[in-house]
Amino acid sequence: MRGLVSFFAALLKGKKVAFSDFLHKYVSSQQFCRHLDTQKIVRRQSRPRREKKERGTVVSSVNSETSQIKPSDFDYLKVIGKGSFGKQKHVMVERSILLKGLQHPFLVGLHFSFQTRNMLYFVLDYVNGGELFYHLQREGSFPEPRAAFYAAEMAMALGYLHSLDIVYRDLKPENILLDSEGHVMLTDFGLCKEGVAMGGIMHTFCGTPEYLAPEVLQGHPYNPAVDWWGLGTVLFEMLYGLPPFYSCRKADMFENILHAPLQVHSGGSQAACSLLEGLLERDVSKRLGGSRDLVELQEHPFFGSINWEDLLARKVRPPFIPKVTGPCDVGYIDPVFTRLPVPASVNERCQVGGTSEAFPGFSFVNPVEYLAAEPVS
Template sequence: MRMRSFWSELLTAAASHPFPLVPGDVVSLYELPRYDDVGDDDDDLFPNVPAAPGMPCMGEDRSIYRRGARRWRKLYRVNGHIFQAKRFNRRAFCAFCQDRIWGLGRQGFKCIQCKLLVHKKCHKLVQKPCSSEHVDPIEVKDETNGEGTLPRASSVRSRADPEPPLPDTPPAPPAAPAVRSEDLEPGSQRQYSLDDFELIRVIGRGSYAKVLMVELRRTKRVYAMKVIKKALVTDDEDIDWVQTEKHVFETASNHPFLVGLHSCFQTPSRLFFVIEFVRGGDLMFHMQRQRRLPEEHARFYAAEISLALHFLHSHGIIYRDLKLDNVLLDHEGHIKLTDYGMCKEGVRPGDTTSTFCGTPNYIAPEILRGEEYGFSVDWWALGVLTYEMLAGRSPFDIAQAADNPDQNTEDYLFQVILEKTIRIPRSLSVKAASVLKGFLNKSAAERLGCGENAFLDILHHPFFKTIDWEMLEQKQVVPPFKPRLESERDLANFPPEFTDEPVHLTPDNDTVIADIDQSEFEGFEYVNPLLMSLEDCV
């Protein structure tokens, strides 16, 4: 059953809307009351307290829906072979040039039919057609350790290395031996387990993870805990994505507008990320109540998001999943980006990647065209999100699309993103229209933030003229909206479909655990030394 977009359903009510219509302007069909028409109290911006528990909030429209990100696996067809980038646990040699297949993460290509192994650079040169029959790959045990597992490394290979990593290969983490608590010396870094936390409430759920609000028993501090079942990530690529998310969480801990990591630990069946608990809810939850924001408010959020994206880019990370769901508000009203499962790390200036991934409504044209891309895709997504905040709808909604099954598909959405001229609402200021046109330029080279001056073009854009960027990054600018929170555990800003779920974890299945290669998750444990030092002061 297809879910209808909130933005499309607004069209149904447009005909009876009391506001005057401007011919030729699609946006004027859903012109909504301005913030100033609602009231002078800032609390009216996000009316997020229901009349009674479980009841809808004033003005809430639950037809705004959440859509998860996807990652399409890329296959390369050559001479009947169907090659896929793979990670080899043993030394492997190219069937074409006979040289060793070097690299980190996904080192080479493997035909999913005949199992032929080749370098990425050699796969187009393979002349022997695929027999669709199994051919034993050339893999050799490593004489040094008997298993041939390639060394894990967190740094990017230098340009002098014989074989660079494949386009979308996150660097693998350094291996670390498991540490038992009884082996730790007094004052040394401790390890955590599930017994150290009290599970309080479910606050989110994704395609392969559940997010809980938890309390660290020793300090009574509240955190969020992302729980991933190992059985769902045993594929080579899935494991790499989990490791990438861990690396990005570690990096993000150093920035005020990114959700940071407290610790990681594992059980035989699950992986656990303990992260900051951001209490204000996400922008999707709040936009379900307000529909569109005043320009000053959208400017503030867009500016803080810009700083967060710039930090990730400066550390070689493409975010690739910016959307309303992943923009959280803290207790003061500042934003924090979360969910790094779609990130690509190890990107140097001028580097590109090619994985087809993201949340459909936010995917940049260059991804849809199958082109190599870089940081440009994040600035496109920021344009889409800023448009949603200012206009109260997606820039790609088509009139009556919800009533036409042929237009209510992913393929049609992609066609619209590639071909449709984006209409800017006439109600927006000239500066707002200019920044939207800049971010939503279908040419990545001409997009705002992607030119010769890169991020400086965003800093100096007229739309952000009133922003003091230094004070903003130091969180010295007062947010335009402060979430209503009665306590540290107040969950009024989280969707009840999550918070009403039972909090317990399902019992382990010994049969499922037996099929999991636990060596794939070696070195997953981690403790943030900065947060640890703060806890020791408690």
């Protein structure tokens, strides 16, 4: 593996009922999958590269290689998060989404997935610039240009998922990471819904209270426009420090989401106010992005300074670049996690049993990793 490129992600964290970067899922005897209490920075033991001329034979060999990946192939260095519980189906949904979004610049990618008798493992992109939630806690709010940059990259990630008929459904600062260069990386795809084209509807009640769209809260059928409401709530929080309808009493907050007028603070630009009003429109038929999806946002004046092609190519310089000294720098991760010892339970030594997998088809090796790790014959 090329250095420290993976981070085990997942997990429910303090402020909001939410999963935050995700790795480890634990299979219980009741056939539930439990997020382990840790996210790990890991390093795959390196091996010499195979010559380029042999690359044509790689794809056919990848599936057999997945059965050889095991916990002891990695060095466990730091705890970077804690977690809670997830259902089986969320694990397989997450794996499916990760496979589809492998090459997008603003989505966390999957390097390996494998299983032992008691655990499921995801080895994901290692992202150490900190959660957006962490930076908002420290700074309170962001200037409009910085908020616009993050919102634009989030919008591109959501638009890409929508183009694959995937609805994200859980946008919030805890699920938005910054990489070491300052770009957005969306993570935690356990609540995604596949197979929902524009105009399609869903009924499942899920999400995080502060960021729930009114149609979800009411139990009404809903469509991919729920993600644009989510982007509106995150943008509002980036600009003003709290979600738009926040209350410490959940019942009041739900009432606010359904009925309270949007209180746009003074000092914001007209374009920002217009975008927030468009995204946080309760009438889904009138919500910005509800008919032409990402294109509607790209045409909005708030993003007038954004060159979308350059943004997708990561050619736009981020307004904030995390001061990390290297991949081992965990300075932007809460010390309440990094000071914890790595639990011995995660380094389960047993081999992966290809014929006795509790989750058939779960194991995966990204072909890029296979190319980089194969020994010379």
